[in-house]
Amino acid sequence: MSAPLPIALYGTGQVGRAVLARLERFADASLVVVHVENSRHEWSDLDADAAQIVLDATASDTVAARHAEWLARGVHVVTANKLGRGASLARADAIEQACIASGARYGDAATVGAGLPLLRSLRALRAGGDAIHGVAGVLSGSLAWLFAHFDGRVPFSTLVREARAAGYTEPDPRIDLSGEDVRRKLLILARAAGVALEADTVQVESLVPDALAAADLDAIDEQLATLDAPMQSLLDAARETGARLHFVARWHDGVARVGLETLVAGHPLAAGGGTDNRVAIRSARYAGQPLVIQGPGAGADVTAAAMLDDVLAIRDALRGAQAIRSVATSSKNASIGWGRLIA
Structure with missing residues (x-):
C-alpha cells in the first residue's frame, strides 16, 4: 500500500x-x-x-x-x-x-x-480436518501469577494488590478473581474450536467473597482482606495432598467449567511459572497426548x-x-x- x-x-x-x-x-x-x-x-x-x-x-x-x-x-x-x-x-x-x-x-x-498461538492453532487444526475434542488450560496470567506466588507467607490480598499494580489484573481485580475473565477466554477458545457454546452454559466458581463482591469500586482495596482466610484454608488442604492450587478452565464433550483445582507437579497444566498460560488441546490428532501450548499470558x-x-x-x-x-x-x-x- x-x-x-x-x-x-x-x-x-x-x-x-x-x-x-x-x-x-x-x-x-x-x-x-x-x-x-x-x-x-x-x-x-x-x-x-x-x-x-x-x-x-x-x-x-x-x-x-x-x-x-x-x-x-x-x-x-x-x-x-x-x-x-x-x-x-x-x-x-x-x-x-x-x-x-x-x-x-x-x-x-x-x-x-x-498473543500465544492458541486461536491460530485451533483454527489451523480445524482447517486441516482435525476434530477438537476438548480444551483445558490455565488461561489467566494474573491468577497464574497469584497462585505461583501464594505460599502462605504473604496474605493473598497483598499479592492481589501487587498483581494489580503490575498490570496483570483488570483495573477491577474482581473480574479476574470471579472467573469472569477466564469464562470469556474459554468461550473464545471453544468457539474457535467450532463449538457454538452459549455464555450461560459455562459453570463458574468465583473466588470473590460476598463482601468483596458487593463493595463499591472505590472500596475494593479495604475488602480484599476478606480473601485471606478462605484462600489460606484452600492452600492448606492442597498441601495435604501434595498438590498446588491452579485456576483452570475446561471444555469437553459439551461441558464447560471454570474454577480452582488442585494439580500435582507432573500434570500438563501445572508446569511453568509467573504469568504463564498453559493450554492442553485434545483432538483426533492429539488423542493420546494433548498438544500443550505455554507462554506469558498477561502484561x-x-x-x-x-x-x-x-x-x-x-x-x-x-x-x-x-x-x-x-x-x-x-x-x-x-x-x-x-x-x-x-x-
Whole structure:
C-alpha cells in the first residue's frame, strides 16, 4: 500500500499506552494513528472513512458491541477486548458474519494468551480436518501469577494488590478473581474450536467473597482482606495432598467449567511459572497426548505486541491484495495491447 493505513485506537489504559509506544518505536510510515479515545467521555461513533483499522484496547462492552458494525462497513478490527467473541453467542456470530460479508479482518490474538498461538492453532487444526475434542488450560496470567506466588507467607490480598499494580489484573481485580475473565477466554477458545457454546452454559466458581463482591469500586482495596482466610484454608488442604492450587478452565464433550483445582507437579497444566498460560488441546490428532501450548499470558507489553502483530498481518494482506490487483490490471492491459497489435 502506498498510502498510510489510518488507525483509530479506543482505550488509553495500560494496554492502549503500550500500543501507542510500540507504534512510535515501530516508526513505520505505512501506519498512522488518526484517532485516539478513552472512556473519560462517552464513546463516540466512528466515521467509516476515518480509519481502516480500529484497535480496541478497552474492556468496554459498549465498544465491543460496535465490532460487528465496523466490520460490516469494511473496517478491520484488532482487539484485546474479550467482549466481542467472548460475550453472547449472537454477538460472536454477528462478528463472524460481518467478516464474511465485507471481507474485513478481525484480529483477536490478544484476547486469549496475550498473543500465544492458541486461536491460530485451533483454527489451523480445524482447517486441516482435525476434530477438537476438548480444551483445558490455565488461561489467566494474573491468577497464574497469584497462585505461583501464594505460599502462605504473604496474605493473598497483598499479592492481589501487587498483581494489580503490575498490570496483570483488570483495573477491577474482581473480574479476574470471579472467573469472569477466564469464562470469556474459554468461550473464545471453544468457539474457535467450532463449538457454538452459549455464555450461560459455562459453570463458574468465583473466588470473590460476598463482601468483596458487593463493595463499591472505590472500596475494593479495604475488602480484599476478606480473601485471606478462605484462600489460606484452600492452600492448606492442597498441601495435604501434595498438590498446588491452579485456576483452570475446561471444555469437553459439551461441558464447560471454570474454577480452582488442585494439580500435582507432573500434570500438563501445572508446569511453568509467573504469568504463564498453559493450554492442553485434545483432538483426533492429539488423542493420546494433548498438544500443550505455554507462554506469558498477561502484561500490557505482550498484549500490545499481539495487537501490533495483527495490525501488521492486516497491512501485509492489504498490500498483497493490492499487488495482485496491480498485476491483474497490468496483465489485462498487456493482453489488450497485444490483441490490438495482431489485429
